[in-house]
Amino acid sequence: MAPATTPAKRIAQPTVRRLSVYLRILEEHDERGLATISSEVLATLGGTTSAQVRKDLSVFGSFGKRGLGYAVPELLGTLREILGLSRGWRVVIVGAGKIGTALAQYAGFRERGFSVVAVYDNDPRKIGTIWAGLVVRDVAQLERDAARERPDIAVLAVPGDRAQETADRITRAGIAGILNFAPSRVQVPPGVTLQTVNMAAELEVLSYALANREGAH
Amino acid sequence: MAPATTPAKRIAQPTVRRLSVYLRILEEHDERGLATISSEVLATLGGTTSAQVRKDLSVFGSFGKRGLGYAVPELLGTLREILGLSRGWRVVIVGAGKIGTALAQYAGFRERGFSVVAVYDNDPRKIGTIWAGLVVRDVAQLERDAARERPDIAVLAVPGDRAQETADRITRAGIAGILNFAPSRVQVPPGVTLQTVNMAAELEVLSYALANREGAH
DNA sequence: TGTTGTGAAGAGGTTCACAGCG
DNA sequence: CGCTGTGAACCTCTTCACAACA
Known part of the structure; x- marks a missing residue:
């Protein structure tokens, strides 16, 4: 201790x-x-x-x-x-796309006490397939599953136009933390912690710096 | 205009x-x-x-x-x-792993004027394979290729223990901007712009918030 | 009238510099 | 003697409040 x-x-x-x-x-x-x-x-x-x-x-x-x-x-x-890393965090990934894949398979994740317990998507072609060792579940199950499995964190990795509704679902499921990779703004009620990673902004900060440095073409 | x-x-x-x-x-x-x-x-x-x-x-x-x-x-x-988005940026991805994959295929990338012109890795099993529509090249070629193709930005998506040496190579190749996804600190000379995305830190900020909120278990 | 553009005030984060202590 | 811990100074970014004006 x-x-x-x-x-x-x-x-x-x-x-x-x-x-x-x-x-x-x-x-x-x-x-x-x-x-x-x-x-x-x-x-x-x-x-x-x-x-x-x-x-x-x-x-x-x-x-x-x-x-x-x-x-x-x-x-x-x-x-x-x-x-808060001395306890384990149960993570679900919502959105079995490219970013979700990358995160679920990232080893550093687990080493720090974050274990991915489920993966969700809304695409019938993905649901039921095995994916990073886990069966992709229907996102419609999220609330029901969460009541039983009690995940702590949801990684929100869906397209921008579905981000808010998916965040609402995550919130309804009683998950207290969201790591958001969607580029659009997401609103969550008080009590839910939202952390956003805005890749577009990172790239554009870089673009701005390059375009405005001395001797920029 | x-x-x-x-x-x-x-x-x-x-x-x-x-x-x-x-x-x-x-x-x-x-x-x-x-x-x-x-x-x-x-x-x-x-x-x-x-x-x-x-x-x-x-x-x-x-x-x-x-x-x-x-x-x-x-x-x-x-x-x-x-x-700086009204001109196009030529991007190379260094590290054909999960994060690199996710980024190369991310549509929002191209829409904003960032076009991926090459992908590099040091793994012989990956070199030569087709990957997001591009042949994965040997990272040893980077300097030579860059002299000809003049990319503006390199996405650094290699494991932490190779990040610095890879950044050095990118720098030697004359690439002016680096978007770094490696968790470790990377040093670059003045004149090179470095933008770091630290996923571990994002998760741990979330972890901190959850562990320290009111009524945390 | 409604909304911008901006100086001034305020808040928040970083750096300085040194006393305190092992 | 070396390095930490910290109040105070400094700096940077945000918010306020209102004059300017289409």
Whole structure:
């Protein structure tokens, strides 16, 4: 069990994102048998500053040893605890398309405690086929299945024009977290946490940067 | 041709991201034949505030008509121009795995002016196979091919432990933009624009939120 | 009249700099 | 002596509020 963390205030999302980055670095350091790590090293590997690292960690408590740095296995456990990774999350994938496939088969998923328990689609040609080791189910079953299997997270990977209705279904099924890959905006009621990955926006940020750099053609 | 925009100052990344969201909304409005749109409507559909919309757009010039709103087709053209989407971008995908597959086949890609011109991998079993309509090439050819085909953007979709060396190769090939899907940190020299999508972090932000909400189990 | 464009105020996040402590 | 933890300064982005104006 990791050391107790201070009661969670309001934590900024950028902070949580960085904790995730630190976690990966700590995993690598731990595998190499390194016992401690300084905020400076963590910052360099994580692409930030040592002050930022210390600020981020200090939000949750005092984990470091002055003059030494942070104990790797201990901080690892603490971060896993903070990020909610020490318990397993049950994930369903809604939309057995390309992105859904990629995610369901992504090994890093399971390693971090996210296990895919079901896959859904609305296409009769896909329903019933085996897919990443799971039978693709009819999305119409979602509410019924969820009452029994109680998934925690739904990955929403359907076309944009079906995103909202599918999100509504996920919500009705009582699933508390949605990772949305649809490009359109999705509304969810309070109590449901929505995290959106907007690939188009990522590409367009890149496009903007390239089009507006010095000497752009 | 869209109206001239004011000379680009330093624009915040969140602003560019929102422009991408506005663009999608404008496309939908345009398809429905709506001639104008107010900052209020754009804000509601885009998940922000009307003041934010006006601030975002005003950075580039005055496109609105007081008392009326914004002319949809005109603003559409202007945003495409600003985001660099009115010219085509040549994209190569490096890493013919799951994520690479998903991206190469994603239709929204091409619609926005990003055309996939080549796919690379280092696995001999994949090299030479046809994949999303393109022959998978040996990544060792990348520099040579790029000198001839001049791609603008590389999608980096290889495992984490090969990300840096692959990024180095992409850089040597003279490609100016990288969209990175590898979970580890990648360093690029100045002049190369790097945009990273960290799926693990997205999931862990969700995990954090679920683990720390009221009444979390 | 309705809606934009924008200076000013406010909030939120990052960096600085150093006291505190192992 | 080295490195953490943190208040304060700084900076960046968002929200407010209203003058400008089609």
